[in-house]
Structure formats: structure tokens, C-alpha cells
Amino acid sequence: MSTAGRSLDEARRDIRARLEAAGIETPELDARLLLGDVLQLDLTGLIAAAARTLNANETAALESRVQRRIDGEPIARILGHKEFWGLSFTLSPATLVPRPDTETIVEAALDILKQDGRLNDALHIADIGTGSGAILLALLSELPNAQGIGTDINPDAIHTATRNAAALGLNGRARFIECNYADALRGPFDLIVSNPPYIPSRDIDDLAIEVRAHDPRLALDGGPDGLDAYRVIAPAAFELLVPGGVVILEIGQGQERDVARLTAGAGLDAEVSVKADLSGIPRAVIGRKPLV
Numbered sequence: 001m002s003t004a005g006r007s008l009d010e011a012r013r014d015i016r017a018r019l020e021a022a023g024i025e026t027p028e029l030d031a032r033l034l035l036g037d038v039l040q041l042d043l044t045g046l047i048a049a050a051a052r053t054l055n056a057n058e059t060a061a062l063e064s065r066v067q068r069r070i071d072g073e074p075i076a077r078i079l080g081h082k083e084f085w086g087l088s089f090t091l092s093p094a095t096l097v098p099r100p101d102t103e104t105i106v107e108a109a110l111d112i113l114k115q116d117g118r119l120n121d122a123l124h125i126a127d128i129g130t131g132s133g134a135i136l137l138a139l140l141s142e143l144p145n146a147q148g149i150g151t152d153i154n155p156d157a158i159h160t161a162t163r164n165a166a167a168l169g170l171n172g173r174a175r176f177i178e179c180n181y182a183d184a185l186r187g188p189f190d191l192i193v194s195n196p197p198y199i200p201s202r203d204i205d206d207l208a209i210e211v212r213a214h215d216p217r218l219a220l221d222g223g224p225d226g227l228d229a230y231r232v233i234a235p236a237a238f239e240l241l242v243p244g245g246v247v248i249l250e251i252g253q254g255q256e257r258d259v260a261r262l263t264a265g266a267g268l269d270a271e272v273s274v275k276a277d278l279s280g281i282p283r284a285v286i287g288r289k290p291l292v
């Protein structure tokens with residue numbers, strides 16, 4: 001049903017019903033976000049403007065967004081940005097939508113640095129497969145004296161991460177370079193983080209349409225058993241970390257034993273542990289380079 005000539009509140013209810021009928025999990029929130037995007041209003045502004053009538057241009061822009069959402073495009077892709085660690089990240093077709101689960105990596109890093117009494121140190125951090133720059137920039141936002149470098153094989157991701165660093169005022173402490181995993185990195189680093197592609201290739205076609213059709217395959221495909229990236233990153237981290245330095249790797253469900261084995265096998269065995277996400281699913285493998 002068209003929303004032309006309707007009040008904003010009528011349009012919201014109509015969109016909500018259409019999204020619900022299409023099986024969208026959060027129809028009310030998505031309806032508000034799409035309306036807010038077209039009208040450039042936040043959620044409070046939408047309430048204040050509830051009686052306002054939509055014009056033809058607004059209606060057309062809204063219809064196109066609603067149809068994209070019904071067709072399975074994630075709301076963050078339609079809006080072009082996603083919040084991660086309380087910061088706003090611009091997205092591009094080259095970047096994964098940062099996931100709330102990935103905040104587990106940021107939390108784990110901050111917990112360890114706090115335990116080590118290093119939150120205010122001039123740390124050097126590397127983020128391998130940085131995408132939008134989400135993990136590195138979230139860390140730099142919490143670590144006032146740290147600097148970091150993010151790598152990605154996709155030049156468009158490097159461009160987007162660089163833009164995000166500037167928008168967040170972190171470009172003085174963050175750099176991004178295009179390379180295969182850690183190939184262009186010169187250590188030493190105190191901390192290495194990575195959320196690499198870890199989905200086994202054959203499982204990608206079974207993922208939800210939001211993921212398989214809209215996240216870049218390069219961000220997902222971890223090779224035949226999903227572990228290709230860890231086989232490269234774990235030994236590279238050993239070479240690049242200072243003695244006592246820490247690596248934190250995001251993992252997919254059920255990969256904790258294999259990735260812990262690869263991490264320890266690369267010599268990062270001073271401490272190997274696993275951290276769960278908010279749902280209790282093991283989400284990160286942590287390794288530490290021995291002091292000697």
C-alpha cells in the first residue's frame with residue numbers, strides 16, 4: 001500500500017504492518033528507522049512530527065527503502081551506517097556490518113590491558129582484516145595514548161575505515177593499509193586483534209539472506225574448514241608481538257578448540273583462553289606470547 005499523502009504516523013503503522021507480514025523481526029523499530037532516515041529525524045523527532053504529511057518525494061524515497069528491507073537488505077546497509085561500541089561507523093559494500101558479538105573482542109582487550117595496568121600506555125595495536133575499522137577505532141576511543149594500524153585486502157574497506165577514523169577524530173592515531181593479512185605489518189605490537197573471515201565456504205549459501213546477499217563474501221569465507229585465516233594470522237602474530245604481547249581472535253561457533261590449538265601451536269601459549277559473548281557462545285580465543 002502506498003504511503004502518499006498520509007501522515008507520518010499513518011505511514012509508520014502501514015510500514016510496520018508490511019514489514020511484519022514480510023517476516024522482519026523488528027518491524028516497529030525498522031519502520032521508525034526508515035522514516036527517520038528519509039526525514040532526517042531521530043526517534044524523538046519522529047514522535048514530535050507524527051501528524052506531518054509526507055510529500056511525494058519523501059514517499060518515493062521511503063517506498064524504495066521499505067522494498068529493500070522487505071527484500072532482505074539489512075537496515076544498517078539501507079541507512080549506510082551502524083553503531084558499534086557506541087560509535088557510528090559508515091559502511092560500504094566492501095565492509096561487513098559490525099556485529100554486537102564483536103564487541104566481545106574489544107571488552108576482552110580492555111579487560112586484559114586493565115589487569116596488566118596498561119590502559120594509559122603508549123600501546124601499538126594491529127587489527128588484521130579491519131573492515132570498517134570497528135575494532136581498532138573502538139579500542140583507540142578507550143585508550144588515549146595508543147596508536148594502531150588496520151589491514152584489509154579490500155582497498156574499498158581501507159578507504160571506509162580511513163573515513164571512519166577521521167569522522168571519529170581518531171585519524172591522528174590510526175592508519176589503514178591494504179595488504180594480505182599481516183604481510184605489510186612491521187612490529188612490534190603490544191596487542192593484535194582480528195575478526196577474520198571464518199565461515200566454512202560450503203556454509204555460506206545457507207546463511208540468512210541479510211548476510212549471504214549483503215555482506216561481502218571476502219569478509220565471510222574462511223576456506224574449506226573456516227580456519228584458513230587463523231593458520232596465517234596466528235604465526236604472524238607470534239612474529240609481530242612483543243614478548244608478553246596479546247592476540248585476540250574472534251571465532252565462529254564451535255571453533256574454539258581448533259583456534260586455541262592453532263594459537264598455542266604458533267607459540268602464543270603463555271596464556272590461552274576463550275571468552276564467551278553475551279549469549280554464552282565462545283567468541284574469542286586469546287593467546288599471549290611468552291616473555292622469553
Ligand SMILES: C[S@@+](CC[C@H](N)C(=O)[O-])C[C@H]1O[C@@H](n2cnc3c(N)ncnc32)[C@H](O)[C@@H]1O
Nearest residue numbers: 098129130131152153180181195196197218219
Ligand atoms: C569478518 S570481516 C571483519 C571486519 C571488521 N574487523 C569487523 O569486525 O567488523 C573480515 C575482514 O577481513 C578482510 N579480509 C579477508 N581476507 C583478507 C586477507 N587475505 N587479508 C586481509 N584482510 C582480509 C575482509 O575484507 C573483511 O573486511
